[in-house]
Amino acid sequence: IDFIQTSLMPGADEAPKEPPISAAQKKKMTIDETRKSLPVFAFREEFIQAVKDHQVLIIEGETGSGKTTQLPQYLYEAGFCADKKRIGCTQPRRVAAMSVASRVAEEVGTKLGAVVGYSIRFEDCTSERTAIKYMTDGMLLREFMNEPDLASYSVMMIDEAHERTLHTDILFGLVKDIARFRPDLKLLISSATLDADKFSKFFDNAPIFRIPGRRFPVDIYYTKAPETDYVDAAVISILQIHMTQPLPGDILVFLTGQEEIENIQEALNERIKFLGSRIKELIVLPIYANLPSDMQVKIFEPTPPTARKVVLATNIAETSVTIDGITYVIDPGFVKQNSYDARSGIEQLNVVPIAKAAANQRAGRAGRTGPGKCFRLYTAWCYKHELEDQPTPEIQRTNLGNVVLLLLSIGINDLVHFDFLDPPPKETLIAALEHLYALGALNHKGELTTLGRKMAEFPTDPAMSKMILASDEYGCSEEIITIAAMLSVNASIFYRPKAMAVHADAARKGFWSPVGDHLTLLNVFNRWKETNFSTQWCMESFVQHRTMKRARDIREQLEALLERVEIEAKSTTDTEAIRKAIAAGYFYNLAKLDKGSFKTVKHRHTTQIHPNSSLFEDPPRWVMYYELVMTTKEFMREVIDVDPRWLSKIAPHYYKSNELEDATTKKTARKAGKSAAELQGK
Numbered sequence: 001i002d003f004i005q006t007s008l009m010p011g012a013d014e015a016p017k018e019p020p021i022s023a024a025q026k027k028k029m030t031i032d033e034t035r036k037s038l039p040v041f042a043f044r045e046e047f048i049q050a051v052k053d054h055q056v057l058i059i060e061g062e063t064g065s066g067k068t069t070q071l072p073q074y075l076y077e078a079g080f081c082a083d084k085k086r087i088g089c090t091q092p093r094r095v096a097a098m099s100v101a102s103r104v105a106e107e108v109g110t111k112l113g114a115v116v117g118y119s120i121r122f123e124d125c126t127s128e129r130t131a132i133k134y135m136t137d138g139m140l141l142r143e144f145m146n147e148p149d150l151a152s153y154s155v156m157m158i159d160e161a162h163e164r165t166l167h168t169d170i171l172f173g174l175v176k177d178i179a180r181f182r183p184d185l186k187l188l189i190s191s192a193t194l195d196a197d198k199f200s201k202f203f204d205n206a207p208i209f210r211i212p213g214r215r216f217p218v219d220i221y222y223t224k225a226p227e228t229d230y231v232d233a234a235v236i237s238i239l240q241i242h243m244t245q246p247l248p249g250d251i252l253v254f255l256t257g258q259e260e261i262e263n264i265q266e267a268l269n270e271r272i273k274f275l276g277s278r279i280k281e282l283i284v285l286p287i288y289a290n291l292p293s294d295m296q297v298k299i300f301e302p303t304p305p306t307a308r309k310v311v312l313a314t315n316i317a318e319t320s321v322t323i324d325g326i327t328y329v330i331d332p333g334f335v336k337q338n339s340y341d342a343r344s345g346i347e348q349l350n351v352v353p354i355a356k357a358a359a360n361q362r363a364g365r366a367g368r369t370g371p372g373k374c375f376r377l378y379t380a381w382c383y384k385h386e387l388e389d390q391p392t393p394e395i396q397r398t399n400l401g402n403v404v405l406l407l408l409s410i411g412i413n414d415l416v417h418f419d420f421l422d423p424p425p426k427e428t429l430i431a432a433l434e435h436l437y438a439l440g441a442l443n444h445k446g447e448l449t450t451l452g453r454k455m456a457e458f459p460t461d462p463a464m465s466k467m468i469l470a471s472d473e474y475g476c477s478e479e480i481i482t483i484a485a486m487l488s489v490n491a492s493i494f495y496r497p498k499a500m501a502v503h504a505d506a507a508r509k510g511f512w513s514p515v516g517d518h519l520t521l522l523n524v525f526n527r528w529k530e531t532n533f534s535t536q537w538c539m540e541s542f543v544q545h546r547t548m549k550r551a552r553d554i555r556e557q558l559e560a561l562l563e564r565v566e567i568e569a570k571s572t573t574d575t576e577a578i579r580k581a582i583a584a585g586y587f588y589n590l591a592k593l594d595k596g597s598f599k600t601v602k603h604r605h606t607t608q609i610h611p612n613s614s615l616f617e618d619p620p621r622w623v624m625y626y627e628l629v630m631t632t633k634e635f636m637r638e639v640i641d642v643d644p645r646w647l648s649k650i651a652p653h654y655y656k657s658n659e660l661e662d663a664t665t666k667k668t669a670r671k672a673g674k675s676a677a678e679l680q681g682k
């Protein structure tokens with residue numbers, strides 16, 4: 001067996017100094033005992049008093065101390081929900097909002113969606129009775145559109161403030177503003193790390209309420225040499241820990257995304273099978289944003305005393321979600337992060353090294369219930385010299401189109417002077433305004449148009465909102481909302497088990513549309529609909545049933561929104577009309593095949609069609625893509641074949657006519673005798 005040989009963990013066989021409290025032990029405690037065992041409990045009365053005394057309170061406390069689950073409950077118990085007012089609590093992540101709400105519902109002893117509920121994009125699990133409402137920061141932002149003073153809330157907790165997501169950052173400015181004319185609204189800004197002073201200063205020197213954490217020592221191990229393949233190194237380390245470290249003590253591994261998690265899960269399960277009874281039971285559990293909620297709860301189930309649990313997590317487990325019983329942390333040192341270049345308009349999701357602050361948060365997860373160990377799959381030198389101290393706030397590295405549209409629609413017109421904790425780059429703001437102008441959401445004075453107002457009703461990106469609204473003109477709103485829903489699921493639609501890859505690929509090709517992937521997605525949905533949404537059909541067709549159900553839910557909501565903006569449901573089989581509607585939203589993303597490779601028309605950025613696309617083998621000359629993704633190379637994902645002449649009508653103010661000219665036709669490009677694969681530099 002080749003995986004024990006790495007020497008990546010010096011001293012890995014050292015035993016912990018005192019046995020940790022196992023999750024199994026913890027399960028034996030009643031809910032009430034568990035609540036009382038949390039660090040915040042000792043400060044309950046003091047906290048309630050502080051909220052009574054101050055309008056704004058900054059809360060700082062170690063992850064897992066009980067801020068998210070307990071503080072809203074304390075205020076609820078102390079009567080802050082009189083007059084049907086609610087306590088709101090924002091989370092940067094969907095999974096966290098759902099998982100925390102379900103936990104708190106259990107603690108309160110109510111059904112989820114009754115006294116305790118949650119609201120995330122495309123899913124509202126609250127009711128009239130909901131007093132404690134967890135929601136994503138993006139959802140609260142949207143609530144400002146209907147309720148600019150947050151009148152239905154008595155308390156708003158902006159949680160995980162240290163994450164500095166774009167939406168949370170915007171919320172800081174908005175809640176600070178409304179606090180001035182709503183003296184009865186209590187604001188809590190809670191954070192896991194050391195930014196409390198910065199938050200305090202921003203909120204006019206609001207007092208800081210510190211909850212001292214309990215933290216056991218965590219030994220840090222580094223690799224001796226840099227690891228070239230951290231995925232492989234992670235698998236080896238997991239098994240190495242499992243085979244050499246005493247039970248109990250679960251393992252938490254930080255990975256960058258669903259695909260990586262699934263790969264490791266598969267690799268691990270294979271090795272476990274191979275090792276058979278030579279090792280103790282190892283339970284492999286994933287947690288990531290799109291994991292269905294029934295699977296999410298599994299990570300909280302106590303581990304049997306004869307087994308070990310390994311949780312494969314995205315950085316959701318860094319601070320948003322606390323899993324008890326973790327003794328070992330494996331930290332490859334990477335995170336998936338978006339970046340945006342305002343000049344070229346290019347947005348990317350890249351895997352980048354984490355910051356020191358994040359590395360220390362990750363390590364801290366091993367020392368919550370007893371002494372722990374953190375294995376960093378990078379060298380001590382790298383930690384010291386290559387990692388930044390703090391991550392860059394998202395507002396400084398992302399496209400602001402969505403947020404700008406939202407702010408304009410709630411009447412905030414002077415964006416340059418908006419009260420930002422850290423301002424975004426000016427170019428990014430300008431680029432967002434220009435993009436909205438090109439889409440027709442703004443007039444030349446920078447004011448919201450009727451179209452812009454309608455676009456803001458949709459919880460989708462401006463380009464998608466525009467595509468949906470444009471579908472009216474092309475008589476294809478039915479098809480376009482299906483496509484929008486399929487693009488919004490954010491999870492793979494097709495299922496491709498390794499052992500059946502050939503069948504899976506053949507099934508997928510059965511759905512292919514010759515004019516592009518959006519139409520392929522439409523085919524999948526419509527065929528599924530014809531079977532009356534059959535689960536069996538999904539299995540036979542290698543289509544993910546869960547993903548499809550989610551697409552159906554999203555579609556229903558988009559349908560309701562269409563009604564709200566008074567667009568009729570119209571259907572067509574004319575794929576050209578459908579592609580024109582898509583182009584009305586995504587005209588930015590036009591690329592042209594030029595001397596063997598695709599270049600974006602506006603910025604001459606070189607890119608290529610994703611091999612999964614139906615247009616990969618025999619690419620047309622002009623394509624429009626949905627997004628750019630970076631894997632081994634940069635790819636355009638979900639592309640359609642377009643005619644540049646459409647664009648002179650759809651986006652005349654955006655493209656100059658010479659940019660849309662075609663020197664050579666589609667046919668001559670192919671006649672050049674190169675295969676598509678060659679053309680794409682494969």
Ligand code: ADP
Nearest residue numbers: 063064065066067068069070099103300322324
């Ligand atoms: P903080 O917000 O300070 O990081 P939390 O309130 O999230 O702390 O966590 C407090 C405790 O609640 C932790 O011990 C955590 O394990 C537990 N907890 C949170 N969510 C769940 C859940 N869905 N199921 C079981 N336990 C949970």
Ligand code: MG
Nearest residue numbers: 067068319320
């Ligand atoms: Mg929390």
